[in-house]
Amino acid sequence: MENQIFEYIDKHRDYYLKWLTDFCRIPSVAAQNRGMQESVKYLEQLFDEAFNVYPEILATGGQPVVFSHLQGKEGTILSFYNHYDVQPEDPIELWKTPPFEPTVVGNKLVARGIADNKGNLIARMAAVHAIKKVTGELPIDIKFIFEGEEEIGSINLGTFAENYQEKIQADACIWEFGYKDGEGRIEVSLGVKGLLYVELFAKEANTDLHSANATIVNSPAWRLVKALNSLKDDQDRVLIPGFYDDITPLTDEDLEMLQRYSIEEKKLKEHLGIKQFVNDLTGEELKKKHIYEPTCNICGIHSGYTGEGSKTVLPSEAVAKIDFRLVPGQQPNKMLQLLRSHLDENGFTDIEIRTFGEEIAARTHPSEKIVGAVLETVEKYTKQSPNVVPNTPGTGPMYEICQKFGIPSVSFGVGNFTSYTHAPNENIEIEDFIDGIKMVASLIFTYGKVMAQQN
């Protein structure tokens, strides 16, 4: 049966690639509210074409969730969480091909959002489509939950999940992302970090001024530099009092999992063109920091004149966008309070904090059946052990729609080591997309079997 499905997928590769490229042509940038309705419309048509049903368009207060529940033979329910929004394409000048014109470059397909995560969204729909076409039915129930605000912090998904708790209930959830590592092994991720995304804003005079006035008029740019400087020391350690206090201590099991996970340091450094990692870390310490430690990162900073040449101006405003990646135990709203207190106590009461997103970290225990099913599927298909990571260093609303309701969640997908997610020239390998469709199809049967044995 599996072989027939794989054959069907191979025969229809161009058909599924067209689903993907048509989808990637839509500039669905949630941060700028571009192409969102168009994306929803596209998914409606695709569900109709693939499964002969229209999905439910569920209101969230922001961009709607596209939802569909397809019935299977068994009572087991597997859900797929994905998102139809993408990151802004900025800085546009660094793209070698237009970000919203999917382009084949060698063995790759390049487009904004193709790795994160339109490639996975389409691969999963394609897998379910192929199973239905070949077998006429589904072995288990499938739910698709496609949100439209993942890249802006899933700001409405928590409330949505509370409101639609019954609809989203499942035995397990396959999460949105996934990549091959530097050795070509599939990474399987059992969790995500949390997030607090803020803007720090400084203002002084009511207008930009000739910079001769910098003698006597305070500079918001300098205020912001001083405030930022107070947040981290030279060893990348966050200086906000209490920032590390609530972190759930690592267990021996956590450290064992970390040992099995690997980072290809040399390849990664070469790929990124860097000489060393933060604090010159290597080996276990490097992995530990990457997976289990929080961050305080400057996503963007702006003040004054940043065009060509020189302009002698004293800016009236300065702003920095900061994301804190949080680990289990760290509550975003508490971290926000700690940040405010820290700034106040250091005399930065004038620095305004604007909050853009809060997400709670999540991990799935490796003993969960869905974890076993995914590992078995990937190992069987790729003929090598997957690279299992206790949680990725990235973020998603996994807690809000999975762990909070007792749903275990695992992530793997069609991206690769050099996919440039959130960056110019985002890409996937075309064969990884086809392999991804097959692995998802295979997983649906494997998970069905595992769950049937249990019942």
Add this chain to the structure above:
Amino acid sequence: MENQIFEYIDKHRDYYLKWLTDFCRIPSVAAQNRGMQESVKYLEQLFDEAFNVYPEILATGGQPVVFSHLQGKEGTILSFYNHYDVQPEDPIELWKTPPFEPTVVGNKLVARGIADNKGNLIARMAAVHAIKKVTGELPIDIKFIFEGEEEIGSINLGTFAENYQEKIQADACIWEFGYKDGEGRIEVSLGVKGLLYVELFAKEANTDLHSANATIVNSPAWRLVKALNSLKDDQDRVLIPGFYDDITPLTDEDLEMLQRYSIEEKKLKEHLGIKQFVNDLTGEELKKKHIYEPTCNICGIHSGYTGEGSKTVLPSEAVAKIDFRLVPGQQPNKMLQLLRSHLDENGFTDIEIRTFGEEIAARTHPSEKIVGAVLETVEKYTKQSPNVVPNTPGTGPMYEICQKFGIPSVSFGVGNFTSYTHAPNENIEIEDFIDGIKMVASLIFTYGKVMAQQN
């Protein structure tokens, strides 16, 4: 005679205003090499129309200098230094009227460059034009020296002045700028500060990355924040070793001059919407810092995503534009070396310095004849004492084409307290422009008389 000239100016006010508004329509932004040739062409036509001569267009290696020498009855030579370039109009969204469409708003005329310094350039040409029309001749020789790179640090003017030393020789020079203070008194400035304009540039990975990588990949934005932070303390004191060492000590005469100079503190704070000045300074200390102390100002800073909403990115580059205003004794090239050494000694060898401009500070002694002539002219016309400042807190290439060759230089002009130079909504008062033409005409006669008495 003077009354007849003033009457002629009054009758031709719309004619001279048209010279000005036509000139301000040209977006002569040297930093972006926009509208420069057009400006030169406009000035050629204007010289032809006003004086029936074409000016000399003198090559500099960059934008040319527009030069003209008009013969007068006496051997005395008075030169006018002005510039035909303007600052970039950015941030465009804060302009209430289009920056390159001069617009009357109440009693003001609003346009980029109108205060700094197209209003003065045209007022001076108009004054000379009116004298010639009414008297048929000039009492003294007049030289116009109009450069096109003042707003980008007059990068070629030093070499130009060396090459054309004879051409630019004069008994005195009237400098390009000038403003009314908060009390409506004309400010007369006897000097300028120097300048060192640099970009600090930090780079790490070869591409922007998903900010999840901030755990292990160094951030150029953080590097830049830390490097900047090392440059200044919380009391606005520059921390670069040796920065203050070469400053020429203030004399009793300097401090006396400072006492006579005034800053309308309350009005200035209200106008700028600020609660206090740097370090809560007031009175003599405030004036002293404004006039006699150097600065280290952030003109601009940029890294990563600074658009709407949130983007979780680890930027690959960060840049800050910094201007140091220097005072007599501080050599820009030495300050640049000190900056490099400071960064190196603090571990910031990776921070690249790009130099955009260097200028040396200049002051004219108050005992010079041109100073007396200007003060007499302004006091007679405005019927109040001018607000004399030993040097303005701003910068210009005064040293390169005046003090270096023994030419005393004084500055006064048609701007005002709320002219917003280098900022959105730059403006002058229309009557100040007309008054400015008259004062320049009057000065030409007064200076001629003072010099004739000497000879």
